[in-house]
Amino acid sequence: MKPIRLTIAGLHSFRQKETIDFERLCEGGLFGIFGPTGSGKSSILDAMTLALYGNVERAANQTNGIMNHAENELFVSFTFELQHAEGVKRYTVERSFKRADALRIRSVVSRFIEEGNERVVIADKTRLVDEQVKQLLGLEMKDFTRAVVLPQGKFAEFLSLKGSERRQMLQRLFHLERYGDELNKKLKNKLADASAKLEAIKGEQAGLGDASKEQVEKQKQALTERKEALERAKNELRDIHERYEKEKQLWQWQCEKEKVEQQLDEWRKQEERMKQLEQTYERSKEAERLAPYIEQVERSEKEVAHWQQKAKERDAQLQQVRTMYEQASKQYEQCRAKKNEEEPKSLQKQEQLKQALQTLALMRSLEQQQAKLRASLQEIEEKEQEARLRVDTCTQEYTTWSAKQAELKKQWEEKKVDVHVKERLEQVDEKKKHIQLQRQALEEIEKEKEEKLKTYEAMKQTYEREIKQMKQLEARLAEEFRHVEWLYHRVCEREKQAMVLVYQWKEEKKQMEAARLHDLAATLAERLRDGEACPVCGSTHHPNRAKRQQVALDEEALERIDRSIQIGEQLVAAIQQIKMQVEQLSEMMVRHPLPQRVDVEKVKREVEEAPLSSLKEIEIEGKALQQDYIACRDRMYRYIEKWNEQKQKEQQYAYQMETVRQQMAELEEKCAERRTRIEQEKKMWHEAYPDVSFEQVDDIVRNLRKREQEAQQLQQRIEKSVTVLDNKRAELEQWKETYQEVIKQKAEWTTEWNMQQQQYEQYKQTLPEGMDEESVKQQLIRIEETLQRVKREEEEAYARWMSLQQQLHTLQADKQAADVALQEGEKRKQEAERMLAEQFQKTVFKTVDDVLASRLDEQTKQQIAHDIQQYKDILMKLQNEWQRLNEAMNGVVMTKQQWEETMCAYEQAKQQVDEHMRQLGSLEAIVADLEAKHARFEQLHQERMQLEKLVGQYEELQKVLRGNSFVEFIAEEQLVHVTRYASERLGELTRQRYAIELDSEGGFVIRDDANGGVRRPVTTLSGGETFLTSLSLALALSAQIQLRGEYPLQFFFLDEGFGTLDQELLDVVMTALERLRGEHMAIGVISHVQELHARMPKRLIVKPAEPSGKGTTVQLEVM
CATH class of the missing domain: 1.20.1330 (f41 fragment of flagellin, N-terminal domain)
Structure with a gap:
């Protein structure tokens, strides 16, 4: 997991939106976050946990009091990357909150987004976002704050955890739950599935019925007999089928032949109509051949008439244009002579007037400049008076602010808080908050226990x-x-x-x-005769003959x-x-x-x-x-x-x-441990701070912070007064310079006004008496209009003359072309009439009207041709079909009665075969069912033996895995690896003086190799030693954590502890951290220790909030 970007707004001292670019900050592997106490450094880690888990570890009820008191909305956004074998994926978690009351807030928007070419919203509800984060990272919030991001007060918590709590944390960090509840659940499901399958097999065996081998053989014998009967029926059907197919074909041919003969009779009735259509079609083709010659004659006649009309029109137009051309030529000569006479005089007069106009413009410009100078001189006199007044005012204000600054410095000395007292009270406050958090945690555990009790009763x-x-x-x-x-x-x-x-x-x-x-x-006996031999015994004597009984x-x-x-x-x-x-x-x-x-x-x-x-x-x-x-x-x-x-x-x-x-x-055990811990911490608190009442801590700290805030406000006012005094001093000097510049500028503008007045008088003497600018402009306009009019008349006369000349030439050429075209048209007309007469002699037509009457449109011709061809094709097809059927029948004729008798015999044979096949199929199904049942019984017997063995193995394994012994064993093994790695780190940090080991109960002990390897509890360590030991364990955990078992952890944050180290240990720790940054991990240190500031290649400077209302701001510095 690698952080990319964090955006904060409205959290603690952050007001306006601030964005931290972790991608740049983590490039060197090691970076620091620095700022004064209370500036908001730890709020950056709070923003991470709030974005990921929706909670803040150090806040009451996880979210109470985290919103800036001057804001009503809170927003956090955290972008991070997860790297695994398939590549890198980037995700963004966004959360927005609104104020519910003075302390509580409520969630408004929660979104979990997968970044890429397109942003895909994976979850958009608070619960779904929480589940998605935990599923993706595989860490609970308390694991995240113990092994990844270590906020204030949480650094040494893992070191002091009890055995059961440490094992549960390791189970979550290393995802060992799959070896505990999940494994037991899988085993239970496997056992249940196997038992259910075993019972199902027993039931299925009972339901198979009689599937003995003798029954199978008996049904097979019946099946064989039925197959023999079916074969005999098939042979009979085969003989009948051959005769049926032959007679069926013959009957089909006979029916088809009768149908073809009927169709031939119908089509032969249309023979006369087809002949008439052929004659009409041939006559239209002949008319179409003559049509181009007739059209050519008509076109030539139209062409000759057209050119005759054209020639006549051109003669009339030519005469008219020639008269207009001669008039235009005379008019042009008159206009040109007039222009040559008037133009030179007007140009000379125009030049004289333009010179006078320029002189008048210069005089007007001088008048405007003099007016501006008079206004400027008046303005400069006002500035002179203002500058003199400002110098006096600034001198008085500077004296007043100097006195106020001295008074503020005196008040600041009275309000200043001692640093040692402040640090001690902050420790007291932090310890109290920690105890209160322990109480809240105890209440949550008791609440969870009550919920579990309700769940148990319901179950x-x-x-x-x-x-x-x-x-x-x-x-x-x-x-x-x-x-x-x-x-x-x-x-x-x-x-x-x-x-x-x-x-x-x-x-x-x-x-x-x-x-x-x-x-x-x-x-x-009745048929026996004395002396005749009996057919049974051969005796000739029959003394005892059988008597017939009375029963029939x-x-x-x-x-x-x-x-x-x-x-x-x-x-x-x-x-x-x-x-x-x-x-x-x-x-x-x-x-x-x-x-x-x-x-x-x-x-x-x-x-x-x-x-x-x-x-x-x-x-x-x-x-x-x-x-x-x-x-x-x-x-x-x-x-x-x-x-x-x-x-x-x-x-x-x-x-x-x-x-x-x-x-x-x-949970009961946890409650007892938590109560004991609370009592121990309260006892330690009273021993460490006997002079401070536990109930009065809040009031004391509140008063201290109020006094500190007042001192800070005084300090800010002093700093502001320094700036004000500097500004007043600069303002006084500036107004003095301004006064001197105003005096100098006034003298310059007075000299310039006198020079312009002399120039104006000189221009005035060069102009005639009474001449003004308006009269000169009017004269110039009249001269310009005269020049334009003469020029325009000449140009219009010339244009008309040239246009008529062009029209005259064009009409002469058109007249000549029309005469030539007329001659050519008459020749083409004569030739077309000759060719049409020749073609009439070759056809049956006598006149043009006959030809036009015989022409048909293209659609009609195509329809006639199609009908004729269709008639011929169908007639040919039917004749060929009749010939084929006649040859196929070969003179044999069959009656309908013969065909029906054959069909009846064939159907009876088919029904007999179908009946045999149906009975055969029934027997085959019975045999197949018996064989399947027999095979299934044998298969079920084998499966039953295997399942009985498997169920026994599952039951034995369930006894072995009962409880959490297997998970605890794996957790202990993981803890051994973590401890070994942490011990190596601790040895590096303490120059091989200390090492970490596990005792018989899985707790941590310290081996003091400098004192002969004696082992002592971790509770005997000093503050600095505790920090080094906790740091070693945290680094060991972070190095071995794989989020969800597949994503490497690529960053680690520390937010306390460096203040407890001396200079020598501080150098050792920093050297170790600098060495770690090359191990694919970025480490962030949050501190106010100045020695760390110089050692960090990249620094994020956190500037505290200002009394004016501006919130905390951040700035990235690179060495």
């Missing part, structure tokens, strides 16, 4: 509601599981009944077959029983399939035990009360059981899914409650 109520809903879902699941168990027992009983019924039908069939066999034997055999009943047995076995298989599916649902009962089992005997009684007695009842019962299974399965999956979601919510709320409880414990 607890929500958690209890979720537990209640989960128990309700478990009750519904238990009910559904009891229904599954009831359904299973019912399916089993119905399976037994169906099997018994099928068994009865089989026994009945056996009896009927035995009866039919006995009947056949009786028929054979019914072949149809036997067939019905066969069909019932076949369909009954299929229905039994379907019920067994339902039984298997219900058994798969029952597997889920293992994970959710029933609080109460189903009464199996009751289910048996219900089934026995409504036994199955027919095939129709078995079929209806099978469908009912299937519907019960589907409805039950859907409800179970839905409730299990809801139960899993509810279980996940319950775990999530439990985790959140535990997190909030831990946060509350941490």
